[in-house]
Amino acid sequence: xxxxxxxxxxxxxxxxxxxxxxxTPRYVDTFRDGITVHxxxxxxxxxxxxxxxxxxxxxxxxxxxxxxxxxxxPDILFTLKHSPMSADQPFTGISLDRYxxxxxxxxxxxxxxxxxxxxxxxxxxxxRWRSYRFSYSCEAAGVVRQVSITFLDISAxxxxxxxxxxxxxxxxxxxxxxxxxxxxWQPLLPGDELPPKGS
Numbered sequence: 756x757x758x759x760x761x762x763x764x765x766x767x768x769x770x771x772x773x774x775x776x777x778x779t780p781r782y783v784d785t786f787r788d789g790i791t792v793h794x795x796x797x798x799x800x801x802x803x804x805x806x807x808x809x810x811x812x813x814x815x816x817x818x819x820x821x822x823x824x825x826x827x828x829p830d831i832l833f834t835l836k837h838s839p840m841s842a843d844q845p846f847t848g849i850s851l852d853r854y855x856x857x858x859x860x861x862x863x864x865x866x867x868x869x870x871x872x873x874x875x876x877x878x879x880x881x882x883r884w885r886s887y888r889f890s891y892s893c894e895a896a897g898v899v900r901q902v903s904i905t906f907l908d909i910s911a912x913x914x915x916x917x918x919x920x921x922x923x924x925x926x927x928x929x930x931x932x933x934x935x936x937x938x939x940w941q942p943l944l945p946g947d948e949l950p951p952k953g954s
Contacts, residue, residue: 775837775913776804778820785947796943797821805947807939812932820916823936830898831921831929833936838906838914846876846887846906855889858904861918863895872901881938884909892923901926907937 777798785794785805795814796803808814813824820836839857844850862869872890879886888905905917917937921929 776909776915778835778837779816780814780821783943783948785943787947794943803943805939805941805943806936808936812936818918823933825929825932828921828925828928828932830900831925831932832919833929833933834916834918835937836916836918838916840906840914842908842910842912842914846885851887854887854906858889858906859891861904861916862891862893862902863900863920866891866893866895866900868892868894868899878905879907879937882909882940899923901929903930909940 779797781796781798781803782793783796783803783805785792794805795808796805798804808823811825811827813826815822815824818834818836820834823833823835825831840854844853846854859869870892872892874890875888877886878888885908886905888903890901890903892899892901894900899922900920901923903917903919905919907915907917909915917933919926919929919933
C-alpha cells in the first residue's frame with residue numbers, strides 16, 4: 756500500500772470519526788407545551804439531538820461517553836457511548852459471535868458467576884433503528900447484578916452502545932429508566948429553542 760493510499764485512508768477515518776455524534780452533555784432551554792424545559796442535548800455535526808432527563812437523574816461525561824445516575828437508586832448505572840463494533844456488521848452469523856465477545860468484555864471488573872440471560876434482537880425499534888441486546892447475571896463486589904449491553908445502530912454507519920447495570924432487585928427499574936431516556940432521542944428544531952436572554 757503506497758503513501759497516498761495510506762494518507763487517503765487516514766483522512767477518511769478522521770472524517771468518519773468527526774461525523775460521529777458528540778456525546779458530551781450540553782444543555783439548552785426549550786419551550787414545550789407552554790413550559791420552559793432545560794434540556795440535555797448532544798451534537799451530531801450542527802444538529803442538536805435532545806433527550807428528556809427528569810430531576811431524579813444526574814448526567815456526567817465519563818465511561819467513554821455519558822453516564823446517567825439515579826440518586827434514589829445509587830446502584831443503577833446507565834452508560835451511553837460509542838460502540839467498539841461498527842454498524843456495517845450484521846447481528847447474525849460470525850459477526851454476532853464477535854458482538855457477544857465484545858459484550859462480555861463490558862461486564863463489571865472481576866465479575867464472577869457469570870450467567871448469560873436470553874438475548875433480544877431489536878429491543879429498541881423506534882426511529883427505524885436496529886439493535887441487539889445481550890444480558891447477564893453476575894456477582895461483582897459481593898453483590899448479584901444484572902447487566903444489559905445493547906448495540907444500537909442509529910444510522911447506516913454509526914453504532915452506539917447502551918450499558919445498564921443494577922443490583923438484581925433493581926434491574927427492572929433500571930431498564931425502565933434507561934428506556935425512558937433513549938426513547939426521547941430526537942432532533943431539536945430551531946423553533947424549539949428559546950432565544951438567549953437579552954436578545
